Amino acid sequence: MKSRTPEVLAAGQTVVLEGIVHASGTPVDKWVVVEHPTVSSLPGGVVVKCCLLTLSPEQSGCLPVVLTNEADHDVIIPRRCVIGEIHAMESVHLPNKSVSKTGLESIQSEICKESRITLDFGNSPLSQEWKERITKPLNEMPEVFAQHDLDFGWTQKVRHRIKLSDETPFKQRARPIHPQDLEAVRKHLQELLSSGVIRESESPFSSPIVVVRKKNGDIRLCIDYRKLNLQTIKDAYALPNLEETFVALNGSKWFSVLDLKSGYYQIEVEEADKPKTAFVCPLGFWEFNRMPQGVTNAPSTFQRLMERCMGDINLKEVLVFLDDIIVFSETLEEHERRLLQVLTRLKEYGLKLSPEKCRFFQTSVKYLGHIVSESGVETDPGKIETIKTWPCPKNLKELRSFLGFCGYYRRFIKDYSHIVKPLNELTSGYPPLRKGSKKPGKGGQYHNPKEPFGGRWTPSCQTAFETLITKLSTAPVLGFADPKLPYILHTDASTSGLGAALYQEQDGQQRVIAFASRGLSRSESRYPAHKLEFLALKWAVTEKFHDYLYGSSFTVVTDSNPLTYLLTTAKLDAVSYRWLAALSTFSFTLQYRAGKQNVDADSLSRRPHRELFDDQLSTKEIERIEKFVQYHANDTNASSITDPGVVKAICEKHLVQQNNDPAYPLVMSLAIHPDAVPDCYVQEDVLIGSSAIPHLTKEELAEKERSDPVIREVLTYLESGEKPPPVVRKEIPDIPFYLREWDRLEMKEGVLYRRRQDGDSITYQLVLPEELRSFAVNQLHNQMGHMGIERTMDLVRSRFYWPRMGSEVEHRIKTCNRCVRRKALPQRAAPLVNIQASRPLELVCMDFLSLEPDKSNTRDILVITDFFTKYAVAIPTPNQKASTVAKSLWDQFIVHYGFPERLHSDQGPDFESRTIKELCAITGTQKVRTTPYHPRGNPVERFNHTLLGMLGTLEEKEKSRWKEFVKPLVHAYNCTKHESTGFSPYELMFGRQPRLPLDLAFGLPRVDSSQTSHSQYVQHLKSHLKESYKIATRNAQKLAERNKVRFDKRVKESALEVGDRVLVRNVSI
Incomplete structure (x- = not known):
């Protein structure tokens, strides 16, 4: 006989399996004996008990087989495993003890006596008669209850899928296991293997395990799936809202709480996705057959399964939240029916419960951290006992843990x-959990999250901490909302915030359903009193309590008498009309009550709140304009004019009193089209010259230098007029570097500089303290388009000095994640024929660069470069039409820089059109073009490659808005030295070095110049440009010759002979 299905036998367990008889000519209605097979593949320790049975036609070739696992560990009986042999008997003694055709049922009955389910009725007031009544049908459903720790259910109704955004496999090394945990891990892995939860793997994926000790001393294997989760496409299936689901319990008196046995292990993983769950440890390489914990979409998969299993009775007769199930009803008879219906559905889905965690027929139960009863929902005393002894938080981590616990019960x-509020304020000023979500605290510096609060933990913080503990210990019972009864809503507002309380008349008394409150945004805090009351009403009805009030009649109680007129005859502004439209779908009446009587909502509103943001769209608009104005006004006080309320008022065409602040006209000009300001002015890490860059004064720079231990020593000896002795040189390794530059070190206004001769001019490099070096390199590399080592080094060298500066900058760039991910190695190639130019605008080249569409559906960039200076202009365009090219060329290049002598492009129809030819004729420009099918003939192609690399270093969220970053990145390129000329394109085009935000931040001096009049400046500029052009031409020629030599080494000439066939032209058909 062979087994029909796979089974797990716990250590010491005896079970009855159905064996399929494989024999021909077996006598019918004859006695047979079932014995242990002579040749068997049963696991060691499994014994088949001898049994005498009758083989009858009703049994259809199946017989019961009794197996006992005498081993000290669990084993698995595979499918179609030989589990017994049968032999026919001619005569049988002791016929009265024979086993009839009902042998299977009788044997199973004996076994079930040993494994009978013990139901936990706890403190239920259920009578003994009812307990016996419900115990019988539940014991007839043993398939729904797990018999041992490894008796997991198994369902294929829902399979777990793991969809990856990046299918590239990853491999992580195994983490070591403590020797004392090794055997426990080995046993646990064997148990999971025997029960079919895991299997051996050959997957290209690999995640490590982490061993965690439970409170009872047992181990728990946790898989570190963080890397897998990063590549996983998130499942949008949402978990239910607890506050909303508790409403379904209204009117219930009886409750049963059910808990699934290792619920995740009851769900099969899609076969193709099993290798992605692979994990490695020193004891082997495995992957999951069942859904593991820790994968990002597991909760969604589980909730989908449970809601599909319960179907139409969910939220009506039963609530499900992951593996926690609560059955509720008003009467015992109804509860019995609902409970059996739920168990039947679990059985149909192959799911099993953990009987020791189930509670049946209770009048009060613990569910999801709450106590649920006929009276309503209240806090769990067991949880509250924890908070009574909660130690006073000492740092940010401990405070967030405390606030997270309290926030769960804030309702x-x-x-x-x-x-x-005091505790919330204490969490400000720390580095943001998400980039750009917070601003630094006072002084522009973040607090260290690991440092103790110290003096910042004030008496008000201690009072708040103790009050929360007291309040949670005496929290009220919130009633269940009854949709059949009308609601009473109390609202109030003050300049500190909004408050609301929802009630219902139940059993002759007013029951609290929920409390709610929130603060005001900066613009809302400027509303007049009547508008604030209106806002409180709109917020409470259409947002906070929408699910309760929609479709119901309710009464609004307010202490604002003018509110009744606002909703009827008052003249309203545009915003108030929108609020009125939102309220028009609700059916309610207004009732005035004096503030002294409206205590509940009044106290919720008349208190300080944390400042809230305005709605998302207006906030984005306001921040755009505010930061743009701050940047261009170059005034830290600009925020006084660019207050969001003022900006919003100007944008909405309201009257605003003008003052003398220089930022005001900027706000007025931008208010017409606020979207014209790029989104990059909202990004702190992208904004160049914003308030994110500190403007250090000379005094602050001097203080920074003197706080640096090395520079402090240098200054000490420099001021004394002596050089450091050999002893100091040995103690401080960086001192010898300063000694080499000793004669070039100068003090200017208390700040140490290094004098540098740059051609005919003298520049001064700020001797930069170690504290500011990382910031400076970040500004000159990250904020300048992630240029290469040479260009970044030129920017740093022209402004700063410190020992080993070159190697440090090179290391930072080589380890820059965005550069490594995006930028490829440069191609070894050069033009076959060198193009020559000796002055600006002698040859201007243009081409189109096409990218993926951004959010505005822009996909093309018209790129224009001056061949001599390498100066570039990039113009995002809606299309590649000739009219677009002509307009962009005229508006964005010619009117700014002048008429080019020659205009070079490929033979695209947009560049060879009549429109472009007419433009060239008007400006006196000669139009030239590249050789067909030879893109290298257009020098702008090289800049296209550079621009693509710079755009590629943008963050993923920024790439959808690449249009906004094109011009800042091109400006960064123009400000860096070009390898072919030895000058920056900006300097060759305008005759002076560009002024960068970092120069303003550190107060770096301009190039030393003695010109005092316009004529002297022009004369010096001509002289400087003339010399620069000579050097640039010479450097460009040398580089072109080197490139040609390198390229020609790879060129093989074609040998032509008379009679060879050559291509003359392509003929279109």
């Missing part, structure tokens, strides 16, 4: 936002 605490 039970009146004035929660008011109480917690």
